[in-house]
Amino acid sequence: MKTKLFLDKEQFQLTISRLCYQLIENHFPFNNTVFIGLQPRGTLLAERIHKILNKTTGVSELKTGSLDITFFRDDFRRRENIPVASETNIDFIIENKKVVLIDDVLFTGRTIRAGLDAMLSFGRPEKVELMVLIDRRFARHLPIEPDYTGKTIDTRSSDKVKVTWKETDGEDGVWLLTDNDNQPQPVKKK
Template identity: 50%
Template sequence: MDKQRIIIGSERFALTIDRLCHQLVEEFDDFSNTCIVGIQPRGVALSERIYRHLVDHLSIQHIDYGKLDITFYRDDFRRPGASMHASVTEMDFLVEKKNVILVDDVLYTGRTVQAALTALNHYGRPDKVELLTLVDRRFNRELPIRSTFTGIKVDAVDEAYVKVEWAHTHGEDRVILFSDKKEAQ
């Protein structure tokens, strides 16, 4: 395999965001009892894009939207050599008896989602939590977690790395598959 391969370019990226938003509208209609929560840090870029698309292009009037930091809920937080930086949690609502759409860019082992579910408990007990990811790396799942709404499924071996790049930070929206994690840095 080449050192890197673009698996979603900017045109398909935009179509994928649009498709995911339409799936959410089909499922949750006017979002009256539904909120969107982006997992800090990488899920926030996707959750903001989803939120803006729902409001600006699909005219959804009111959506509770938050950003959830999971740093201190991770199972590797206290491990030697772990270099983690906490982000700010921005949630001015409770999730009690709501449908929660938890958003992250890439689903890999499932450990990030596990930490997010634990952190989410501080905001109440939701009726339902569903996961939206741009990329589902189907191999190497360590926990029984699956994405309800998925942009693309990628079969990649353990040494490979999937990176989502955003126009506002990298100049172009795209998803890249690297044959080695070191190449992605």
């Protein structure tokens, strides 16, 4: 595996603050908006955004929850291992609210599809928007596109994109992991 830094600490934090200002532009004063981070890694972005919005706007009543989508996956009984769930914690009502679904990386769109289904167990929102830190372009299996994108990246399907967080991994950053075998070989000249 070859690892390449795609977003360093400064770029990472700049990107997130831009996303926050976009949310302020569209949703201030947030009295009808709720944020739902998708488990396991989207919740970290949701928490960070919650903290920044809280500091920037002074609105203390922001509602942020976490949603686990495991039981709504479409590949159950189709994998060797059984998917294990994380915690869901939504202690507010989403009926008639504007929901911003938050995830770290958007790839095939299947997680978001499951997230939309899982979310409906908590009521019928007025509107749902999608925010992602990284959009892996041209990789979608489903017609799902984000409303707020941190950065767009072009990857192969065998690549991996890893987002690291100050809170859990020690440092903010986005990494691109490439399989060496899949590197394009230089054409040998005869």
